Amino acid sequence: MTNHSIALIPGDGIGTEVLPAAREVLDSIGTRHGITFTYERYDWSCERYLRHGSMMPEDGLERLRRHDAILLGAVGYPGVPDHVSLWGLLIPIRRAFSQYVNLRPIRVFDGLPSPVRAAVTGEVDFVVVRENTEGEYSEIGGRMNRGLPGEMAVQQAVFTRAGVTRLLDYAFGLAERRGGPLTSATKSNGIVHTMPFWDELVAERGAAHPAVEWNQEHIDALAAKFVLDPARFDVVVASNLFGDILSDLAAAVAGGIGIAPSANLNPEGEHPSMFEPVHGSAPDIAGQGIANPIGAIWSAAMMLDHLGHPGAAAEITDAIARVLATTPVRTRDLGGSASTAEFTAEILRHL
Numbered sequence: 045m046t047n048h049s050i051a052l053i054p055g056d057g058i059g060t061e062v063l064p065a066a067r068e069v070l071d072s073i074g075t076r077h078g079i080t081f082t083y084e085r086y087d088w089s090c091e092r093y094l095r096h097g098s099m100m101p102e103d104g105l106e107r108l109r110r111h112d113a114i115l116l117g118a119v120g121y122p123g124v125p126d127h128v129s130l131w132g133l134l135i136p137i138r139r140a141f142s143q144y145v146n147l148r149p150i151r152v153f154d155g156l157p158s159p160v161r162a163a164v165t166g167e168v169d170f171v172v173v174r175e176n177t178e179g180e181y182s183e184i185g186g187r188m189n190r191g192l193p194g195e196m197a198v199q200q201a202v203f204t205r206a207g208v209t210r211l212l213d214y215a216f217g218l219a220e221r222r223g224g225p226l227t228s229a230t231k232s233n234g235i236v237h238t239m240p241f242w243d244e245l246v247a248e249r250g251a252a253h254p255a256v257e258w259n260q261e262h263i264d265a266l267a268a269k270f271v272l273d274p275a276r277f278d279v280v281v282a283s284n285l286f287g288d289i290l291s292d293l294a295a296a297v298a299g300g301i302g303i304a305p306s307a308n309l310n311p312e313g314e315h316p317s318m319f320e321p322v323h324g325s326a327p328d329i330a331g332q333g334i335a336n337p338i339g340a341i342w343s344a345a346m347m348l349d350h351l352g353h354p355g356a357a358a359e360i361t362d363a364i365a366r367v368l369a370t371t372p373v374r375t376r377d378l379g380g381s382a383s384t385a386e387f388t389a390e391i392l393r394h395l
């Protein structure tokens with residue numbers, strides 16, 4: 045019997061609806077595989093911010109550090125500025141625990157037609173490897189001359205040799221294991237100063253991984269290729285902001301952002317990693333019980349894989365694939381009428 049200590053942070057909006065679905069699936073698969081979970085649920089959210097003035101307590105990160113992994117729903121809600129919810133919870137977790145790899149796989153499933161004609165079932169199966177702790181998401185910058193004619197905002201992007209190299213080594217290692225090509229998202233025309241540096245480091249790490257065939261594509265053209273020819277990709281490595289945008293685009297190519305999962309990984313295992321759907325708290329549909337739980341359930345599968353249970357993880361993704369391939373049960377975002385609970389029950393039946 046293996047036991048894992050899991051921090052659950054449902055957060056806000058549909059985060060609180062999809063996380064219980066993921067937990068039910070974990071419990072069910074755990075029973076069959078002799079894996080148990082000790083959960084600790086943290087009500088850290090915008091609601092907490094409105095009551096107590098902070099998204100999490102002062103010792104929040106220390107409390108999370110004791111767990112083997114973190115499963116998060118989503119944070120952000122109207123009435124609380126996004127910079128408060130994000131800098132108060134999500135971003136500090138990614139940074140404090142050095143979760144520098146944000147892994148975002150995408151698949152076009154049988155039975156879930158892509159809105160993109162070129163995306164044929166079974167052929168589109170790739171992963172966006174997003175840099176997750178530096179790049180365009182830096183704390184350096186600010187707003188000046190508020191309300192004056194000379195008002196302006198400045199943002200510094202930070203790319204360090206160490207930070208980019210560790211991410212690239214992870215991405216090239218993944219491409220080696222998957223046996224596919226690696227595509228680097230760039231903007232190397234020299235307009236954006238950071239990108240030629242990124243390109244140099246990609247070439248360096250590419251030389252250190254001779255088995256991997258790699259190339260680079262400008263982010264604008266790459267976005268078009270995601271839509272026109274998504275089957276050609278296997279590992280796509282990108283900076284923080286480019287990876288953020290590409291991963292929602294990839295999710296849309298596969299049918300919708302409700303299905304996309306992510307793993308915020310600290311590959312060395314020195315700190316807990318965090319697993320969360322790619323989507324946000326979706327205030328427009330929150331409270332109705334209709335959110336698509338696939339992104340959260342698939343994220344839980346990625347957590348199991350990370351915790352050393354690849355077989356159990358694959359059973360979860362197989363169950364998602366089977367429900368989509370063999371039943372008409374889908375949530376509304378995918379054209380069905382099932383509630384979150386009904387769809388989750390269908391997954392449990394197919395496990």
Ligand code: NAD
Pocket residue numbers: 058062117118119120121122126134301302303320321322323324325326327328329334335336337339377
């Ligand atoms: P969003 O992902 O919350 O929603 C975008 C659209 O997709 C909405 O129409 C929504 O209804 C739909 N959608 C998203 N997930 C869905 C699901 N599981 N099932 C069905 N439909 C789904 O993005 P947004 O509107 O840009 O952001 C809303 C809030 O969430 C903001 O406060 C934002 O900062 C926050 N956010 C948080 C995270 C996170 O915590 N990791 C990620 C993204 C956005």
Ligand code: IPM
Pocket residue numbers: 130134288322324
């Ligand atoms: C994501 C989200 C976050 C990000 C936001 C909410 C800060 O969009 O996880 O993709 O950009 O990293």
Ligand code: MN
Pocket residue numbers: 288289292322
């Ligand atoms: Mn995003």
